[in-house]
Amino acid sequence: MSDRTLLILHAVLGFTAVMAGTHHAAHAVLAALDRPQARALRRFGWIAPAAVIAQAACGLALYPAYRVRVRAADQSAPVVVQLFDLKEHLAALALVLVIGAALAGRAEDAGKQTRWPVAALSCTGALFLWVATVVGLYVTARHSV
Protein backbone atom coordinates (compact mmCIF):
# COMPACT_ATOMS: atom_id res chain seq x y z
CA MET A 1 0.00 0.00 0.00
CA SER A 2 1.45 3.40 -0.99
CA ASP A 3 1.91 6.19 1.55
CA ARG A 4 -0.73 8.32 -0.18
CA THR A 5 -3.30 5.48 -0.01
CA LEU A 6 -2.43 5.01 3.65
CA LEU A 7 -2.88 8.76 4.23
CA ILE A 8 -6.35 8.71 2.66
CA LEU A 9 -7.29 5.65 4.75
CA HIS A 10 -5.93 7.42 7.84
CA ALA A 11 -8.10 10.46 7.04
CA VAL A 12 -11.26 8.39 6.46
CA LEU A 13 -10.70 6.42 9.67
CA GLY A 14 -9.87 9.67 11.47
CA PHE A 15 -13.22 11.18 10.51
CA THR A 16 -14.96 7.94 11.55
CA ALA A 17 -13.15 8.07 14.89
CA VAL A 18 -13.98 11.72 15.57
CA MET A 19 -17.67 11.19 14.73
CA ALA A 20 -17.95 7.96 16.76
CA GLY A 21 -16.06 9.53 19.68
CA THR A 22 -18.34 12.58 19.57
CA HIS A 23 -21.45 10.38 19.51
CA HIS A 24 -20.15 8.43 22.50
CA ALA A 25 -19.44 11.66 24.38
CA ALA A 26 -22.92 13.04 23.62
CA HIS A 27 -24.62 9.84 24.80
CA ALA A 28 -22.40 9.71 27.91
CA VAL A 29 -23.43 13.27 28.84
CA LEU A 30 -27.12 12.45 28.25
CA ALA A 31 -26.74 9.35 30.46
CA ALA A 32 -25.17 11.51 33.17
CA LEU A 33 -28.22 13.78 32.91
CA ASP A 34 -30.46 10.76 33.72
CA ARG A 35 -31.58 10.13 30.14
CA PRO A 36 -31.36 6.34 29.50
CA GLN A 37 -28.61 5.71 26.91
CA ALA A 38 -27.46 2.16 27.70
CA ARG A 39 -28.06 0.84 24.17
CA ALA A 40 -26.28 3.74 22.45
CA LEU A 41 -23.37 3.56 24.89
CA ARG A 42 -23.00 -0.15 24.17
CA ARG A 43 -23.12 0.48 20.41
CA PHE A 44 -20.63 3.36 20.39
CA GLY A 45 -18.70 1.59 23.13
CA TRP A 46 -17.23 -0.66 20.45
CA ILE A 47 -17.50 1.56 17.34
CA ALA A 48 -15.53 4.46 18.87
CA PRO A 49 -12.55 2.48 20.21
CA ALA A 50 -12.43 0.31 17.07
CA ALA A 51 -12.30 3.42 14.85
CA VAL A 52 -9.73 5.15 17.07
CA ILE A 53 -7.49 2.06 17.18
CA ALA A 54 -7.75 1.60 13.40
CA GLN A 55 -6.90 5.24 12.63
CA ALA A 56 -4.05 5.16 15.16
CA ALA A 57 -2.64 2.04 13.50
CA CYS A 58 -2.73 3.80 10.11
CA GLY A 59 -1.10 6.87 11.64
CA LEU A 60 1.66 4.80 13.21
CA ALA A 61 2.31 3.05 9.90
CA LEU A 62 2.46 6.42 8.13
CA TYR A 63 4.63 8.19 10.69
CA PRO A 64 8.04 7.09 9.34
CA ALA A 65 7.17 8.49 5.88
CA TYR A 66 6.16 11.78 7.50
CA ARG A 67 9.45 11.92 9.43
CA VAL A 68 11.57 11.41 6.32
CA ARG A 69 9.63 13.32 3.64
CA VAL A 70 7.62 16.04 5.40
CA ARG A 71 9.24 16.85 8.73
CA ALA A 72 12.74 17.07 7.29
CA ALA A 73 11.44 19.53 4.67
CA ASP A 74 9.49 21.52 7.28
CA GLN A 75 12.52 22.30 9.48
CA SER A 76 12.30 25.90 8.28
CA ALA A 77 8.84 26.10 9.87
CA PRO A 78 9.30 24.92 13.48
CA VAL A 79 5.77 25.95 14.44
CA VAL A 80 4.31 23.45 11.96
CA VAL A 81 6.65 20.74 13.27
CA GLN A 82 5.60 21.43 16.87
CA LEU A 83 1.94 21.63 15.82
CA PHE A 84 2.22 18.17 14.30
CA ASP A 85 3.92 16.88 17.46
CA LEU A 86 1.05 18.30 19.54
CA LYS A 87 -1.40 16.47 17.26
CA GLU A 88 0.45 13.18 17.75
CA HIS A 89 0.47 13.58 21.54
CA LEU A 90 -3.22 14.51 21.63
CA ALA A 91 -4.03 11.50 19.42
CA ALA A 92 -2.16 9.21 21.83
CA LEU A 93 -4.04 10.64 24.82
CA ALA A 94 -7.35 10.44 22.92
CA LEU A 95 -6.68 6.76 22.24
CA VAL A 96 -6.54 5.85 25.93
CA LEU A 97 -9.37 8.26 26.87
CA VAL A 98 -11.79 6.85 24.29
CA ILE A 99 -10.92 3.23 25.12
CA GLY A 100 -11.22 3.94 28.86
CA ALA A 101 -14.56 5.73 28.49
CA ALA A 102 -15.91 3.00 26.22
CA LEU A 103 -14.91 0.18 28.59
CA ALA A 104 -16.27 2.00 31.64
CA GLY A 105 -19.50 2.97 29.86
CA ARG A 106 -20.33 -0.48 28.54
CA ALA A 107 -21.03 -2.19 31.87
CA GLU A 108 -24.63 -3.33 32.21
CA ASP A 109 -25.39 -2.04 35.72
CA ALA A 110 -24.75 1.63 35.06
CA GLY A 111 -24.45 3.26 38.47
CA LYS A 112 -25.22 6.95 38.74
CA GLN A 113 -21.90 7.77 40.42
CA THR A 114 -19.91 6.47 37.43
CA ARG A 115 -21.81 8.39 34.72
CA TRP A 116 -20.09 11.76 35.08
CA PRO A 117 -16.58 10.27 35.18
CA VAL A 118 -17.36 8.32 32.00
CA ALA A 119 -18.79 11.47 30.39
CA ALA A 120 -15.68 13.46 31.40
CA LEU A 121 -13.32 10.87 29.90
CA SER A 122 -15.39 10.60 26.74
CA CYS A 123 -15.76 14.38 26.23
CA THR A 124 -12.03 14.96 26.74
CA GLY A 125 -11.24 12.15 24.30
CA ALA A 126 -13.64 13.57 21.70
CA LEU A 127 -12.19 17.08 22.13
CA PHE A 128 -8.65 15.76 21.58
CA LEU A 129 -9.80 13.85 18.50
CA TRP A 130 -11.30 17.03 17.04
CA VAL A 131 -8.13 19.03 17.65
CA ALA A 132 -5.98 16.25 16.19
CA THR A 133 -8.21 16.05 13.11
CA VAL A 134 -8.15 19.79 12.41
CA VAL A 135 -4.38 20.03 12.96
CA GLY A 136 -3.86 16.94 10.79
CA LEU A 137 -5.90 18.53 7.99
CA TYR A 138 -3.89 21.77 8.27
CA VAL A 139 -0.52 20.03 8.19
CA THR A 140 -1.55 17.77 5.31
CA ALA A 141 -2.95 20.72 3.33
CA ARG A 142 0.34 22.52 3.83
CA HIS A 143 2.68 19.67 2.95
CA SER A 144 1.49 16.12 2.32
CA VAL A 145 3.45 12.86 2.10
Next chain:
Amino acid sequence: MNQERHARAALWGVAAFAVGYLLPGTLQLPVLLYDPARHAAFIGRAPAGVQMRYYGDLLVAGAASLAAAALAWKLQPRRPPLGIAAATALSLVALDTLYYLSRLLVAL
Protein backbone atom coordinates in the same frame (compact mmCIF):
# COMPACT_ATOMS: atom_id res chain seq x y z
CA MET B 1 -20.59 -2.41 41.64
CA ASN B 2 -19.42 -3.91 38.35
CA GLN B 3 -19.75 -0.49 36.70
CA GLU B 4 -17.64 1.11 39.41
CA ARG B 5 -14.99 -1.59 38.98
CA HIS B 6 -14.88 -0.88 35.22
CA ALA B 7 -14.69 2.86 35.81
CA ARG B 8 -11.90 2.61 38.39
CA ALA B 9 -9.85 0.35 36.13
CA ALA B 10 -10.35 2.80 33.24
CA LEU B 11 -9.38 5.80 35.38
CA TRP B 12 -6.24 4.07 36.69
CA GLY B 13 -5.38 3.13 33.12
CA VAL B 14 -5.80 6.71 31.89
CA ALA B 15 -3.78 8.15 34.80
CA ALA B 16 -0.93 5.67 34.30
CA PHE B 17 -0.90 6.33 30.55
CA ALA B 18 -0.61 10.09 31.15
CA VAL B 19 2.33 9.59 33.55
CA GLY B 20 3.97 6.86 31.45
CA TYR B 21 3.70 8.96 28.32
CA LEU B 22 5.12 12.19 29.73
CA LEU B 23 7.95 11.00 31.99
CA PRO B 24 10.15 8.95 29.60
CA GLY B 25 10.32 11.83 27.12
CA THR B 26 10.90 14.65 29.60
CA LEU B 27 13.47 12.66 31.63
CA GLN B 28 15.09 11.30 28.45
CA LEU B 29 14.76 7.74 29.74
CA PRO B 30 15.94 5.03 27.33
CA VAL B 31 13.11 3.69 25.16
CA LEU B 32 12.74 2.04 21.79
CA LEU B 33 13.91 4.41 19.03
CA TYR B 34 13.22 3.90 15.34
CA ASP B 35 15.28 5.20 12.45
CA PRO B 36 12.99 5.33 9.39
CA ALA B 37 15.91 6.11 7.05
CA ARG B 38 17.74 2.88 7.96
CA HIS B 39 14.62 0.88 8.98
CA ALA B 40 16.33 0.06 12.28
CA ALA B 41 14.96 -0.09 15.82
CA PHE B 42 17.20 0.22 18.87
CA ILE B 43 17.16 1.34 22.50
CA GLY B 44 18.35 4.89 23.12
CA ARG B 45 17.69 8.18 24.90
CA ALA B 46 17.81 11.05 22.42
CA PRO B 47 16.74 10.62 18.80
CA ALA B 48 18.98 12.29 16.22
CA GLY B 49 17.97 13.50 12.75
CA VAL B 50 14.85 11.70 11.51
CA GLN B 51 14.97 9.11 14.31
CA MET B 52 11.79 8.95 16.39
CA ARG B 53 10.90 7.90 19.92
CA TYR B 54 7.11 8.05 19.48
CA TYR B 55 6.76 4.26 19.22
CA GLY B 56 8.88 3.75 22.34
CA ASP B 57 6.98 6.33 24.38
CA LEU B 58 3.67 4.79 23.28
CA LEU B 59 4.87 1.32 24.25
CA VAL B 60 5.93 2.46 27.73
CA ALA B 61 2.67 4.38 28.27
CA GLY B 62 0.55 1.50 26.96
CA ALA B 63 2.31 -1.01 29.21
CA ALA B 64 1.92 1.28 32.25
CA SER B 65 -1.75 1.82 31.40
CA LEU B 66 -2.50 -1.90 31.01
CA ALA B 67 -0.63 -2.77 34.22
CA ALA B 68 -2.42 -0.08 36.24
CA ALA B 69 -5.86 -1.01 34.87
CA ALA B 70 -5.23 -4.71 35.55
CA LEU B 71 -4.07 -3.95 39.12
CA ALA B 72 -7.11 -1.77 39.80
CA TRP B 73 -9.37 -4.48 38.38
CA LYS B 74 -7.75 -7.15 40.55
CA LEU B 75 -7.37 -5.19 43.80
CA GLN B 76 -10.70 -3.32 43.51
CA PRO B 77 -9.65 -0.21 45.47
CA ARG B 78 -12.59 1.62 47.09
CA ARG B 79 -10.78 4.94 47.48
CA PRO B 80 -10.55 7.71 46.51
CA PRO B 81 -14.18 8.56 45.64
CA LEU B 82 -14.84 8.11 41.94
CA GLY B 83 -15.16 11.86 41.29
CA ILE B 84 -11.75 12.52 42.85
CA ALA B 85 -10.21 9.64 40.89
CA ALA B 86 -11.64 11.06 37.64
CA ALA B 87 -10.41 14.56 38.46
CA THR B 88 -6.94 13.20 39.24
CA ALA B 89 -6.73 11.20 36.00
CA LEU B 90 -7.91 14.16 33.92
CA SER B 91 -5.53 16.52 35.74
CA LEU B 92 -2.63 14.28 34.71
CA VAL B 93 -3.93 14.34 31.13
CA ALA B 94 -4.16 18.15 31.38
CA LEU B 95 -0.58 18.28 32.62
CA ASP B 96 0.58 16.34 29.55
CA THR B 97 -1.42 18.64 27.30
CA LEU B 98 -0.03 21.80 28.89
CA TYR B 99 3.52 20.51 28.59
CA TYR B 100 3.16 19.74 24.87
CA LEU B 101 1.29 23.00 24.31
CA SER B 102 4.16 24.90 25.97
CA ARG B 103 6.59 23.40 23.46
CA LEU B 104 4.38 24.69 20.64
CA LEU B 105 4.19 28.14 22.23
CA VAL B 106 7.99 28.26 22.53
CA ALA B 107 8.26 27.68 18.76
CA LEU B 108 5.90 30.57 17.97
